[in-house]
Amino acid sequence: MEWIQPSLLWGLLGIAVPILIHLWNGKRGKVIAWAATAWLNPKEAQSSRSIRLEQRLLLLLRVLLWMAIVSLLAGLFWRGLESTKTAQIVHLVFPQEQLSSEFRFELEQASQKGETVFWLTEDLPAYAEGRIPEPKFEPKKLQNYFDQIDRKVDSIHIYAQGTQLEFTQAAYWLPKFPQFHLAEIEVSPSDDYVFDLDSTEFLGFDKEGVLRKMNGEIQSKRKLKSIIPFYFYPMESEKMANLKAALKAIEEVYGLTFAERDSIAATFLFSENLRPIASNKFLFITGNQFNTLNDQSFTLSYSGTLTWEELLKKGILPERILDPMIRHLAGAQQELKISKNQLSEKFYRIPQNQQAKLANTHELLLVLIVILLGLERFLSFRKNL
Secondary structure (H helix, E strand, C coil), X not given: CEECCHHHHHHHHHXXXXXXXXXXXXXXXCCCCCCCHHHCCCHHHHHHXXXXXXXXXXXXXXXXXXXXXXXXHHCEECHHHHCCCCCCEEEEECCCHHHHHHCHHXXXXXXXXXXXXXXXXXXXXECCCCCCCCCCCCHHHHHHHHCXXXXXXXXXXXXXXXXXXXXXXXXXXXXXXXXXXXXXXXXXXXXXEEEECCCCEEEEECCCCCEEEEECCCCCCEEECCEEEEEECCCCHHHHHHHHHHHHHHXXXXXXXXXXXXXXXXXXXXXXXXXXXXXXXXXXXXXXXXXXXCCCEEECCECCCECHHHHHHHXXXXXXXXXHXXXXXXXXXXXXXXXXXXXXXXXXXXXXHHCCCCCCCHHHHHHHHHHHXXXXXXXXXXXXX
16 A cells, blocks of 8 residues: 555644534533423433434544545555556557568457557557558657556567667666567668678678678678777766776677777767767767767767666676767668667666556545545434534
């Protein structure tokens, strides 16, 4: 049992009002003897006892009525009532014909089970096979689409192709951690951009769009140098050391080479704040600012969602640097495939204390208030109190 607005429980102090009124009305008067007192019917004394009993019952009803009203305003959440409800499962489908066709069976099964299926776009329209809704999906508004989901949902399923163009932001927030269903689609072009590592190895994208080390002859239309110049604007020494360690990890895993240059010669710049840069450069923002992702900048950490401390604790700084870096070098429109593990790192569950919990006892309390009010009015009119 929880209270949504516990501060309103101070209203229970109002119970003292009907109690004080009852005590005031029940004050004994001064007994005055008169000549005919001895001739009074003794049953009159007995009826006075029943009157006092009804007055006490009326007092109890008024106290209970006041408690019910305060409970209604404070919002009572009873967990026992939630356990009897049917699980609410939501399926979110990116508005693409390929997904509708590939996951047709799964989506039909979900609909038959009474589960909710939406197109993942503005206003979350109901899913209908082969009917792509309008307006079209906009990646920059993806978090806005997620915000329209009921906070009391029990399970979320997301159907997508699994490319970086679909999930452009660094982090997304949902009431529950989602289950991903990614289409088996070959992303192209897969060999237009490669990095020369040595005479036998090169770094490029496979047919699924995943960045890998590969061997063999390079038949790419365009070769990119494996030496990547970077520059650090003035920042905290500890943060700079963390960034250098992340670049070193990328070198060890992927075989790329980073070289520190001045701000003019460097392609990638690291700064704690957003600043103007040339059109051929890319800026990584290290300060805890509002998330930004475009063709020329990317926020590594930002307050309220993924702070710098959480970034280091989870050990995902190298990957967060590499993804937008490859996007910039390979071309902003390259549809890079991302795995389920990479995708899951972008999603976070909204903390329980930030979810708007709704009281689930309103109906019961309203019925109780009506019953108590009816009984209280009946006794009041009967005794003219």
